[in-house]
Amino acid sequence: MDTIEDTMQRLREAFSSGKTRPAEFRAAQLRSLGRFLRDNKPQLQDALARDLRKSAFESEVSEIAISQAEVDLALRNLQAWMKDKSVRKNLATQLDSAFIRREPFGLVLIIVPWNYPLNLTLVPLVGAIAAGNCVVLKPSETSKGMEKILAEVLPRYLDPSCFAVVLGGPQETGQLLECRFDYIFFTGSPRVGKIVMAAAAKHLTPVTLELGGKNPCYVDDDCDPQTVANRVAWFRYFNTGQTCVAPDYVLCSPEMQERLLPALQSAITRFYGDDPQTSPNLGRIINQKHFKRLQGLLGCGRVAIGGQSDERDCYIAPTVLVDVQETEPVMQEEIFGPILPLVTVRSLDEAIDFINRREKPLALYAFSNSSQVVRQMLARTSSGGFCGNDGFMHMTLPSLPFGGVGASGMGQYHGKFSFDTFSHQRACLLRSPRMEKINDFRYPPYTPRNLRV
Ligand code: NAD
Numbered sequence: 001m002d003t004i005e006d007t008m009q010r011l012r013e014a015f016s017s018g019k020t021r022p023a024e025f026r027a028a029q030l031r032s033l034g035r036f037l038r039d040n041k042p043q044l045q046d047a048l049a050r051d052l053r054k055s056a057f058e059s060e061v062s063e064i065a066i067s068q069a070e071v072d073l074a075l076r077n078l079q080a081w082m083k084d085k086s087v088r089k090n091l092a093t094q095l096d097s098a099f100i101r102r103e104p105f106g107l108v109l110i111i112v113p114w115n116y117p118l119n120l121t122l123v124p125l126v127g128a129i130a131a132g133n134c135v136v137l138k139p140s141e142t143s144k145g146m147e148k149i150l151a152e153v154l155p156r157y158l159d160p161s162c163f164a165v166v167l168g169g170p171q172e173t174g175q176l177l178e179c180r181f182d183y184i185f186f187t188g189s190p191r192v193g194k195i196v197m198a199a200a201a202k203h204l205t206p207v208t209l210e211l212g213g214k215n216p217c218y219v220d221d222d223c224d225p226q227t228v229a230n231r232v233a234w235f236r237y238f239n240t241g242q243t244c245v246a247p248d249y250v251l252c253s254p255e256m257q258e259r260l261l262p263a264l265q266s267a268i269t270r271f272y273g274d275d276p277q278t279s280p281n282l283g284r285i286i287n288q289k290h291f292k293r294l295q296g297l298l299g300c301g302r303v304a305i306g307g308q309s310d311e312r313d314c315y316i317a318p319t320v321l322v323d324v325q326e327t328e329p330v331m332q333e334e335i336f337g338p339i340l341p342l343v344t345v346r347s348l349d350e351a352i353d354f355i356n357r358r359e360k361p362l363a364l365y366a367f368s369n370s371s372q373v374v375r376q377m378l379a380r381t382s383s384g385g386f387c388g389n390d391g392f393m394h395m396t397l398p399s400l401p402f403g404g405v406g407a408s409g410m411g412q413y414h415g416k417f418s419f420d421t422f423s424h425q426r427a428c429l430l431r432s433p434r435m436e437k438i439n440d441f442r443y444p445p446y447t448p449r450n451l452r453v
Pocket of ligand 1: 113114115120139141168170171174187189191195210213243334362404
């Protein structure tokens with residue numbers, strides 16, 4: 001087996017050879033990535049079911065189809081994205097050629113978490129390949145089924161001199177981080193994000209950090225509670241709540257809370273039946289460690305809906321908590337599971353204050369029939385992304401950048417934004433060697449005449 005040093009050297013040599021630069025090479029690798037998704041669909045679905053008990057529907061829409069869509073988009077636009085972009089010129093450069101060239105950074109490291117282990121590997125990989133880089137992929141050691149496919153099957157589809165998969169947990173990732181990369185793209189927790197950024201700083205390596213946090217969801221009094229409950233329950237319990245953009249807590253008035261509770265119960269029963277543990281549509285917590293952490297959070301506030309758990313099955317019922325205190329753990333840490341606290345506020349202003357007292361979230365949601373209320377929430381807060389009257393649908397548009405701000409991360413990707421993230425924008429001016437006379441004014445000895453030109 002290759003050591004990390006061998007792998008790094010092989011990829012560095014391939015990059016230096018210029019192999020990844022032609023559009024034909026990039027397109028061939030992207031087409032191959034598409035074949036990987038199509039040829040191995042049943043195995044990918046099976047791995048997602050084993051790791052997270054993800055349903056076929058959720059696997060398709062949130063992992064396989066979304067990755068395929070990114071491949072197709074990059075293939076359709078590759079030539080246009082790669083084209084030099086001409087820029088405006090000034091008087092002194094009228095006869096020259098001024099443009100921005102997108103060039104690959106070189107050797108890129110992509111570090112992946114376990115909750116969407118295919119999507120969060122392939123979507124950045126598409127951008128890195130399209131931009132002409134060589135890539136070391138580090139899948140999550142926690143989602144074992146997907147890790148195995150990414151290690152054993154994916155490399156058969158990609159040029160081995162340019163792309164490698166390195167396996168391992170914190171220790172092996174730490175070893176990788178000691179090496180010099182030209183770009184690091186990390187998706188994971190803010191805690192590990194800081195480790196990655198500190199390691200990157202040693203080599204002045206630029207980073208994208210796609211992190212997590214607590215995403216607020218404000219519900220105004222004028223909303224239809226059942227519509228809100230359907231939408232909120234769907235995106236809170238999708239992938240069993242293990243989604244970085246899921247609403248972490250709801251902010252609403254005490255009156256709206258009373259109307260939302262039966263509506264949430266009705267949505268949960270409609271989606272997962274009377275006994276959600278037997279539902280094929282609800283996944284499981286990734287492992288015992290996360291199960292125990294979430295079980296601890298069930299003790300916060302008062303359970304209004306759900307609250308059941310089964311350790312042997314890593315099962316936690318879709319749960320709604322009320323009467324939680326701001327100081328309790330469920331309001332201090334990212335929940336990342338099927339638990340939704342409702343926190344009461346008296347007004348939109350109080351909700352905005354509550355949000356602004358905390359770290360900037362990855363996503364912020366506001367429900368109201370009044371576009372003014374939604375727009376006020378948008379104008380007076382900050383977050384990576386924002387969606388009015390729904391949850392995480394904003395991230396299904398590759399025309400919108402996806403990424404955090406402040407503690408929820410830095411940098412962005414999806415669609416063309418991925419290509420830009422993995423490209424250095426080189427400022428180029430190609431001047432003529434002729435017409436030297438017009439440069440006279442800039443040369444010393446300086447006299448008042450220099451300035452008059
Ligand atoms: P994590 O930070 O524990 O792990 C992410 C990756 O970092 C894994 O590949 C892991 O092997 C590696 N790693 C873990 N500890 C390390 C260490 N000490 N040194 C070096 N590398 C280390 O995150 P996770 O538990 O896999 O995923 C959950 C987190 O990811 C949540 O916070 C969630 O919000 C976030 N997330 C963010 C996004 C996004 O797009 N912004 C998407 C998914 C998940």
